[in-house]
Amino acid sequence: MRIEAVELHLIDLPLKAPFEASVGVMYSRRMVLVKVLAEGVHGWGEVSALNDPVYSYETPETAWYVLERYLVPAVLGKELRHPSDVRALYHEIRGHNFAKAGLENAVWDAWARSLGQPLSQVLGGAKARIEVGVSIGIQATPADLVRVVDGFAGQGYRRMKVKIKPGRDYGDLLAVRKAFPNLPVMADANSAYSLSHIDLFRRMDELNLMMVEQPLAEDDIIDHAQLQSHIQTPVCLDESVHSPEDARKALALGSCRIINIKVGRVGGLSNAKRIHDLMAEHNLPVWCGGMFESGVGRAHNIHMTTLPGFTLPGDTSASDRYYHEDIVDEPAVLNPDGTLTVPTRPGIGVEVVLAQLRKYTRETSTFKAHS
Numbered sequence: 001m002r003i004e005a006v007e008l009h010l011i012d013l014p015l016k017a018p019f020e021a022s023v024g025v026m027y028s029r030r031m032v033l034v035k036v037l038a039e040g041v042h043g044w045g046e047v048s049a050l051n052d053p054v055y056s057y058e059t060p061e062t063a064w065y066v067l068e069r070y071l072v073p074a075v076l077g078k079e080l081r082h083p084s085d086v087r088a089l090y091h092e093i094r095g096h097n098f099a100k101a102g103l104e105n106a107v108w109d110a111w112a113r114s115l116g117q118p119l120s121q122v123l124g125g126a127k128a129r130i131e132v133g134v135s136i137g138i139q140a141t142p143a144d145l146v147r148v149v150d151g152f153a154g155q156g157y158r159r160m161k162v163k164i165k166p167g168r169d170y171g172d173l174l175a176v177r178k179a180f181p182n183l184p185v186m187a188d189a190n191s192a193y194s195l196s197h198i199d200l201f202r203r204m205d206e207l208n209l210m211m212v213e214q215p216l217a218e219d220d221i222i223d224h225a226q227l228q229s230h231i232q233t234p235v236c237l238d239e240s241v242h243s244p245e246d247a248r249k250a251l252a253l254g255s256c257r258i259i260n261i262k263v264g265r266v267g268g269l270s271n272a273k274r275i276h277d278l279m280a281e282h283n284l285p286v287w288c289g290g291m292f293e294s295g296v297g298r299a300h301n302i303h304m305t306t307l308p309g310f311t312l313p314g315d316t317s318a319s320d321r322y323y324h325e326d327i328v329d330e331p332a333v334l335n336p337d338g339t340l341t342v343p344t345r346p347g348i349g350v351e352v353v354l355a356q357l358r359k360y361t362r363e364t365s366t367f368k369a370h371s
């Protein structure tokens with residue numbers, strides 16, 4: 001398959017409601033959508049880096065720069081035998097995983113479309129529906145949090161993830177646990193704590209949480225191993241794992257028992273699948289994290305979650321949990337049993353609606369291979 005052209009679209013999608021985590025508040029999502037054109041097929045990918053460099057160092061603008069200057073020129077005009085060939089074309093470019101994922105995942109979509117198969121099948125997944133949960137930002141009070149959890153549980157979501165930060169942790173989680181004794185609940189700290197908080201995490205063991213996600217620093221798998229050895233609750237790593245190599249080292253040290261896989265953070269579906277495979281070899285579960293994706297990135301997440309090692313509900317909530325209007329047909333809709341249906345049409349199985357895309361587009365650029 002020869003890559004003939006690549007389009008970049010910078011869009012800005014307003015969120016339905018502001019979202020607060022330990023790293024700040026978000027009101028809208030800017031993302032770069034990548035479209036590749038190759039021998040009569042096209043494919044879409046999404047750069048899901050946050051608006052500001054508060055989760056990773058990347059932003060939509062740094063991704064645009066790296067795509068335009070390095071990644072897109074490296075793939076234009078190239079003949080590919082498989083989507084996992086893409087990484088080798090820019091192997092000398094360090095980091096910038098979110099930018100790389102946008103491009104590689106667009107190639108996966110085009111590839112699956114060229115085979116006439118849904119992306120899930122091309123990846124090796126077999127589920128027709130995937131179980132999903134919801135990630136809930138820090139609310140004004142614990143009582144507000146309980147009301148929000150109640151609302152999402154009523155919609156059918158099967159697992160609640162509660163964002164925590166120092167001062168808004170044990171009390172919030174206890175309120176949820178008291179109101180819902182049997183609900184699957186977990187916490188996500190986005191690196192807001194240090195080893196000085198070990199006693200707090202020991203107390204959290206009483207709350208029967210599914211896991212605590214990324215309690216400590218982004219770059220610290222040593223302290224995470226230390227923490228895990230002192231608590232019962234499984235530690236799940238998010239920010240610390242950028243590659244299959246990172247995952248291998250975290251397992252060797254005992255830094256976690258679960259990994260949240262985000263295609264953007266690890267540079268695309270090839271690496272995501274490798275991390276999934278590594279964890280499966282160790283009989284450890286993974287789940288699919290989210291970055292408030294548009295319908296494009298959401299579709300990639302849904303297909304990835306069909307792999308057998310994704311045994312825990314992920315953060316891939318339905319589109320209407322985030323946006324009044326999405327940019328794809330059809331947007332992801334929650335089934336009453338707390339699942340999303342995996343699209344069965346070729347590729348990611350959803351189509352970008354150009355009229356909707358145009359409404360939210362801030363900038364567009366097209367790059368063509370020399371023929």
Ligand code: OSB
Nearest residue numbers: 055135190289290291292293315
């Ligand atoms: O830490 O998992 C996270 C959103 C943006 C950045 C980081 C995170 C999140 C979420 C929400 O938790 C995931 C989602 O609903 O898409």
Ligand code: MG
Nearest residue numbers: 188213214238
């Ligand atoms: Mg997280």
